[in-house]
Amino acid sequence: MMTPQIAVFLVLAAVTVAGAVSLILQRHPIHSALSLIVVMVALAGLYLLQGAEFVAAVQIIVYAGAIMVLFVFVIMLLNAGEEERTNVSRLARYVGVPLGIVFLVEVAYWIGRATAHLGSAPPEMVSTRDLSSLLFREYVFPFELTSFLILIALLGALVLARREDSD
Amino acid sequence: MVPTSYFLVLSAVLFGLGVIAFIFKRNILTIFMSIELMLNAVNLAFVSFSRLLGQLQGQVFVFFVIVVAAAEAAVGLAIIILIHRNRGTLDVENVDSLKD
Known part of the structure; x- marks a missing residue:
């Protein structure tokens, strides 16, 4: 059953995860900062979906506004360039990355299973x-x-x- | 309504991605951003539980977390500016004087 709320949640969740992955993959810090702003705006949408208007507004104003502007200022002030590619050890690349992904999926799966009985929140705002x-x-x-x-x-x-x- | 477990899974995924970014990134600014990402993931869990239990304390906590994150960003970025001024680099691989 695909209610409109679940559709909105899935879109916002996809945007959040895509922003977070982009934060990891981007090499230039200013691109990472912009990805993080995308994550924060999508999270504000998720707060709105849960009826937390005040938190959503504070998220946009303080996080996406003030804190990220501070980050962008410092990136420009220090003239931060791209990250240098250092040769990671073979072990880190071929064992560490898959293990990290497996760990992530595992934790998400078990949290999902352990909290599945909670159901959805009562509708009153x-x-x-x-x-x-x-x-x-x-x-x-x-x-x-x-x-x-x-x-x-x-x-x-x-x-x-x-x-x-x-x- | 959306089941609460969906929000909690998303929160766990975001926190995990924050940890991965914290470990893999070399630029100290990006490492700092991944800390903010982890704080955001925790805030999402707070709001979800606050909504599920019908108690507002969770949202008050989110407010305090955001305030502390703002203070942390101000001090942390000042420290990053100092590191850049003293060492001329933002790469954490080169900030290793505690090693010797």
């Missing part, structure tokens, strides 16, 4: 209003702590990236 009241009542202290964390990270980044000879 949770609203952003409930989320905000939870965030600003029960989790208000962690929320304030994150602003402190951001401030410390900002100062740390500033101190780290400052040129020593400028003062």
Whole structure:
């Protein structure tokens, strides 16, 4: 039974996995960054499919917007070129890659089997209003702590990236 | 509706691809991006369970994970700029002074 939701899920999942594979296969970091942006936008679509509008919006604004722009800035600033091809050992190429793929398929298969009995989520939607009241009542202290964390990270980044000879 | 196990399988696949990218890539920027990919996979599992159990705590956690990822990206990229300034390379194969 192929409901429209499942069709949308399959399309978005294919885009996500294709983006992630492209992140691995691309040699230039800017191409990898663009692949990662594709993954994040498709993930935002998956969040929307699950009725998590706030998380989807934050995903687009913070992840695909702010964080990836930071990545692209640094790639351009450092003028990062293509990865050099180094000769990987034969063992890594002919044993490591298939083993990695087998491991990936195995984990996905067993997680799928172990969670198949969960069924699908109940149809009622949770609203952003409930989320905000939870965030600003029960989790208000962690929320304030994150602003402190951001401030410390900002100062740390500033101190780290400052040129020593400028003062 | 879509069964929750579909989302969890996708999350596992994305996390695995993130691990593979982390191991195989040589550019430190791409390695950093694969960490972001793994964080995204975990966020997808959080949202799926939050939806399945009808509890919003999972989405609150996703919000905190995104905030921490932003802080991590700022500090990590500053460190990458420092490595590039001091060593003139982004290849992790050449950043091996702890080896000697």
